[in-house]
Amino acid sequence: MDGSPDITRIAALIGDPARANMLTALMSGRALTASELAQVAGITAQTASSHLARLADGGLIRQRKQGRHRYHALASTTVAELLETLMGIAAEAGHLRTRPGPRDPELRRARVCYDHLAGEMGTRMFESLLASGHLRRDGDAIRLTETGAELMRQLGIDPAPPRQSRSQACLECLDWSERRSHLAGRIGRALLARMIEKGWARREAGSRVVRFSAGGEAAFQALFGI
Template identity: 55%
Template sequence: MKDGPDIARIGALIGDPARANILSALMSGKALTATELAAEAGITGQTASSHLKKLQEGGLLVQAKQGRHRYFTLSGPDVGTTLEALMGLAARKGHLRTRTGPRDPAMRTSRVCYDHLAGDMAVRIFDSLQSRDFLKITQDKGGLGLTASGEDFVTGFGVDLAGLRLSRRPICRACLDWSERRNHLAGALGAALLVRFQEEGWLRREKDSRVVHISSHGHENLNRLFPSSLD
């Protein structure tokens, strides 16, 4: 066996349909119980427990206990980014679910990707930051950073950039959007921007869903703050 990361193990964990459904359900960033995840995956509670144990042992999930309940979340934003990238690969190769529903258009328009915004508005934001030279390629972890003008822009919007730098997480990371098939912004800044948009009241998350609804006021302000060359 050659040395290096064992991607086969990670691939096997994600590749099981039930486990894939469990992981997809946790892409909302919310902590869910084993019972809720069993319902999402369409399996029994006993079977879900077996899958959850494997996902924890593989380092993809973490568990927290609160009273009699156990809650599960993705182990970190890197897992969410990987899952979103796999969704993009599946979409590009035509591996799409045949079952569609009313949520599908909304999911493509705007949704949560673990802890940051995804969908067409998120891609617009990334493109706007890039076109105005607020982003730059770096050799740091994540491969993406802010220029001086980019730092001025995000701090002017109320993002605590100094606080973000205290974390071990990359400030900026490009995350391939599965529906748009172009990049949106992940990393600590992507998460911080989503929080700021919510604080401004520009968007709200749909209960028990990854779907994000942007108000008309929110659209107006986001389009102004992140202009596009296509406008």
């Protein structure tokens, strides 16, 4: 053994259809119970509990108990980014679900990718921030520029990292439906939260879909139109 990371274990955990469906459901960023995840995966609650224990042991999800219920969430944004990247690879290779639902077009337009905006509107925002010079590429990294920091302040977002925070300000996340990047990291998370606070958009209950109001879409277009 050479001591390198064992990717086969992670691949096996994600590769099971029931576990993959549960992980995808957790991409909404919300913590869900075993019963809710069992319904998503089409399996019994007892089987779901076994799968969830394996996912927790593998470091892909975290669990916490509140009252009588135990809730499950993705372990980190890194896991969410891995899943989004795998979705992009699967889509590009033509490995698509055989039973698309009516929300597919809405998911492709605007959705939550764990805690930030994805889909057509997410990639448009990212490309606009780059084109306007608010973000810049620095090797493989994405940096917020001085003008970008000023824009964040105008939107009511503090661009400075919280004390002792280890989270990166800006991360590039491959969008599975657009095959381009959208903005993750602390700034990506703050932008989506601010749009919801301002009433531009809202999360659809029980879904990853993000719906923009007419006024919110006009404000988004004025700010991020290319």
